[in-house]
Amino acid sequence: MNNTIEVPTRPTRKFVPEDLVIDSWQKIQPLFEGLLNREINNVSELEQWMSDRSELSAVLEEDMAWRYIKMNIDTTDKELSEKFHFWIKEISPNIAPYSHKLNVKLIECSHLNDLDSDKYKIYLRGVKKSIEIFREENIPLFTEMEAKQQEYGAIAAKMSIEVNGEKLTMQKAQLLLKDTDRSKREEIYNKIQSRRFEDEKVLDNLFDELIKLRQKIANNAGFQNYRDYMFAAMGRFDYTATDCYNFHDAIEQEIVPIITSFEEDRKEKLGYAHYKPWDTKVDVGGLAALKPFKGGKQLTDLTIECFKRLRPYFGECIAIMQEMKHLDLESKDGKAPGGFMYPLYEIGVPFIYMNAVGSQRDLVTMLHEGGHAIHSFLSRNLELTEFKSTPSEVAELASMSMELLSMKHWDVFYSDENELKRAKKEQLEKALEGLPWIAAIDKFQHWIYTNKHSSEERKQKWVDIDKELGNQVINWEGQENSHAIMWQRQLHLYEVPFYYIEYGMAQLGAIAMWREFILRGEDALDNYTDALKLGYTKSISEIYATAGIKFDFSAKYVKELADFIKLELSKID
Numbered sequence: 001m002n003n004t005i006e007v008p009t010r011p012t013r014k015f016v017p018e019d020l021v022i023d024s025w026q027k028i029q030p031l032f033e034g035l036l037n038r039e040i041n042n043v044s045e046l047e048q049w050m051s052d053r054s055e056l057s058a059v060l061e062e063d064m065a066w067r068y069i070k071m072n073i074d075t076t077d078k079e080l081s082e083k084f085h086f087w088i089k090e091i092s093p094n095i096a097p098y099s100h101k102l103n104v105k106l107i108e109c110s111h112l113n114d115l116d117s118d119k120y121k122i123y124l125r126g127v128k129k130s131i132e133i134f135r136e137e138n139i140p141l142f143t144e145m146e147a148k149q150q151e152y153g154a155i156a157a158k159m160s161i162e163v164n165g166e167k168l169t170m171q172k173a174q175l176l177l178k179d180t181d182r183s184k185r186e187e188i189y190n191k192i193q194s195r196r197f198e199d200e201k202v203l204d205n206l207f208d209e210l211i212k213l214r215q216k217i218a219n220n221a222g223f224q225n226y227r228d229y230m231f232a233a234m235g236r237f238d239y240t241a242t243d244c245y246n247f248h249d250a251i252e253q254e255i256v257p258i259i260t261s262f263e264e265d266r267k268e269k270l271g272y273a274h275y276k277p278w279d280t281k282v283d284v285g286g287l288a289a290l291k292p293f294k295g296g297k298q299l300t301d302l303t304i305e306c307f308k309r310l311r312p313y314f315g316e317c318i319a320i321m322q323e324m325k326h327l328d329l330e331s332k333d334g335k336a337p338g339g340f341m342y343p344l345y346e347i348g349v350p351f352i353y354m355n356a357v358g359s360q361r362d363l364v365t366m367l368h369e370g371g372h373a374i375h376s377f378l379s380r381n382l383e384l385t386e387f388k389s390t391p392s393e394v395a396e397l398a399s400m401s402m403e404l405l406s407m408k409h410w411d412v413f414y415s416d417e418n419e420l421k422r423a424k425k426e427q428l429e430k431a432l433e434g435l436p437w438i439a440a441i442d443k444f445q446h447w448i449y450t451n452k453h454s455s456e457e458r459k460q461k462w463v464d465i466d467k468e469l470g471n472q473v474i475n476w477e478g479q480e481n482s483h484a485i486m487w488q489r490q491l492h493l494y495e496v497p498f499y500y501i502e503y504g505m506a507q508l509g510a511i512a513m514w515r516e517f518i519l520r521g522e523d524a525l526d527n528y529t530d531a532l533k534l535g536y537t538k539s540i541s542e543i544y545a546t547a548g549i550k551f552d553f554s555a556k557y558v559k560e561l562a563d564f565i566k567l568e569l570s571k572i573d
Contacts, residue, residue: 005319008380010347015052016059025094031056032098036105043114053102054384058345060095061385063087065342069351071150072336073328075157088146093139100134103127122536123386126235133232135220145213151206152494153336155199160333161191170195171331171355177281178289178359189278193482196489203488204455210494211448226449230498235391238540238551244442244501250555251439251504252469254562259433263473274475277482283422290360290423292413296329299356302412303366307374309409311525317377318370324349329366331355338491339365341372341399345388348380360423363413364403364430371402379535387535392499393551394543396506397513398532403427404514405528425572428565431511438504440469441490445498459484505553511561512549518568524548 012018015031022028035053040046067084074080106112106127115124159170168176176188211226218229231241267275269284283289293299300322308315321327326349339354352369356362375398379388407424414420443465448458463484476483487493492500516524531547544551 005316005323007320007323008347008349013055013059015055020059022060022063022091025090028056028060028091029094032095032102036098036101040109040111043111046109046111046115050106050384054386055346057385060091062344062346064091065344065351069328069342069353072153072353074334075154075336076334084150085147088150089143092146093143096139096142097136100131103131103134107131119537122538123384125237126386129232129235129237133221133223133229138217138220141213141217141220145210145217148206148210148213149495152203152491153338155202155206156491157334157336159195159199161188161195163188163191167333169331169333169335169337169355169357171337172357174281175289175357175359177278178283180282180286180288182279182282185278185282186276193479196485197481200485200488203494207458207488207494208455210497214449214497227446227498230449234498238393241446243553244446246555247501247504247553248439248443248469250553250558251435253555254558255432255435256469256472258562258566259436260472262429262433263471267473274477275473277474277476277479280471280474287422290414290419290426291358292360292363292423294358296327296356299329299362299366300327303370306367306406306409306412307370309412310406311529314370314374317374320349320377321352321373326351328352329354329356331357339369341369341376343376343388345385348377350376360426363423364427367403367406368399371399374398374402375532378529378532382535382537387537390536391540392502393505393509393540394531394536396502397509397544397547400503400506400510401513401528404431404510405517405525407514421572425569428569428572431507432562432565435504435507436469438500438507440465441487441492442498442501442504443469444487445493445500449497462487505551508553508558508561509544509547509549509551511565513547515561515564516548520548 020027035049035056038049040049064084064087067080067087071077071080071084107124112124156170160167161170161173162168163173163176170192173188173192177185179185179188214226214229218224218226221229221232223229223232227241263275263280266279266284270279270282272279293302300318304315304318304322306315307318326344329352331354335355337355340352342351342353344350350373352366352373354362354365354369356366372395375390375395376388379390382388404427407427410423411420414423444462447461447465453461466483466486490500513524513528516527527546527548531543534543534546538546541551550557
């Protein structure tokens with residue numbers, strides 16, 4: 001053990017029994033009953049009640065988190081899957097009505113108005129919204145929906161292709177699309193697509209089932225469509241569906257032309273008459289793919305060093321996670337796709353999950369999830385679990401800012417100056433390139449849940465949207481079917497509907513944060529950490545303002561930030 005690291009211990013429980021093992025609903029029901037039936041005679045007792053409820057939430061959420069993490073690490077282990085699904089089928093449905101009753105008890109408490117209104121304002125408005133949309137009849141539908149959502153990960157985890165006798169995960173196969181041999185890239189691309197086609201119908205049917213379930217949930221709660229329901233359920237108090245449409249338009253107007261110029265430049269340098277989907281990732285200079293690390297251990301060690309140079313505390317956060325084995329980074333058979341940071345609210349030390357194969361993209365993912373982790377550490381001492389649970393617009397600001405802030409010290413990963421320049425250039429281009437995809441996915445979701453449609457109409461709509469917001473230079477001739485099902489690779493559509501535009505909003509915030517860092521140095525980092533320490537005790541706009549930036553996605557602001565990126569790119573060249 002590194003003696004300079006102080007590993008946190010779980011705080012002593014004051015309400016939940018220390019030896020609680022959750023293997024039945026009966027074990028935890030008395031705790032909910034106790035909260036529900038407790039007399040509250042003054043504001044001090046109300047705050048204690050809220051604290052006890054918060055402790056119970058932290059214990060339960062952490063227990064569920066570990067079940068989810070372990071199941072994803074090994075989707076082939078039936079026991080792990082059963083433990084997670086036990087929670088979904090037996091625990092969550094029973095918690096839901098009690099959570100609603102406790103929300104009502106809180107809002108109807110005669111001492112509610114004695115609480116510090118500034119301290120609890122954000123929390124209480126969320127509670128009131130939850131009460132408003134709660135319907136008992138939706139509880140079994142949520143259970144069914146959550147089970148179906150997990151099917152996507154299981155299907156995707158089984159996808160692999162064979163190359164030269166070696167079985168490769170889709171993550172590892174994607175890496176080969178950077179091969180300088182064009183015929184090899186085409187071969188790999190076609191193998192990947194052929195494998196995706198095998199599950200096309202299965203994923204289409206699964207999506208149809210999810211849409212049907214989600215629409216029923218929305219209708220039960222009194223909403224015309226699932227989009228409007230989700231805006232309420234996700235607590236989107238700071239912007240509307242119309243603002244999202246304006247975001248789509250701003251990206252199409254200001255960012256797509258810039259990306260098109262990037263891609264046309266790539267096409268020209270490659271010298272191809274037709275720029276195909278397997279040409280988008282190869283280095284135009286014929287250089288091999290960037291390889292910033294080898295294996296999960298080196299990725300961790302180098303990330304710690306990079307973060308330490310930025311601010312010692314940042315590196316310490318990852319070092320603690322390493323010491324506690326709260327990292328699972330490498331891609332392997334049976335492991336569900338994707339990457340995430342999962343908060344663990346009781347211990348206060350999160351978990352990072354990835355499918356790293358040694359690429360530059362993996363490096364950025366680690367820095368991204370590391371930003372989430374630092375956010376979790378900075379907000380871990382807030383009084384209530386609910387204070388720590390930030391909306392995605394804020395959570396993603398923490399992570400996406402770290403991708404850019406950390407660039408100052410990427411020499412840790414790249415000793416070669418030219419490779420370092422390549423990596424930075426790629427990152428800055430991707431900061432803009434990601435925005436049209438985000439806008440496309442979000443625009444697609446809005447259409448899906450506000451229009452009745454068939455599977456074929458859905459494919460056509462995706463193609464139409466991609467023609468507006470996607471890569472304008474790619475020649476899709478002969479690959480039309482691949483083009484039409486591109487959306488199926490976006491797990492958010494299946495598992496966390498409407499959670500995606502936040503990446504775009506946060507990307508704009510991250511660019512602004514990085515600009516502040518370049519201009520103001522340590523003062524900007526102070527603002528960044530101060531903002532993250534707030535958790536969700538202030539509105540999104542207030543948190544952004546604390547960071548020294550604006551929560552703004554108007555065309556004017558988008559252009560201003562895009563121009564800044566272009567300026568910084570010119571300095572690298």
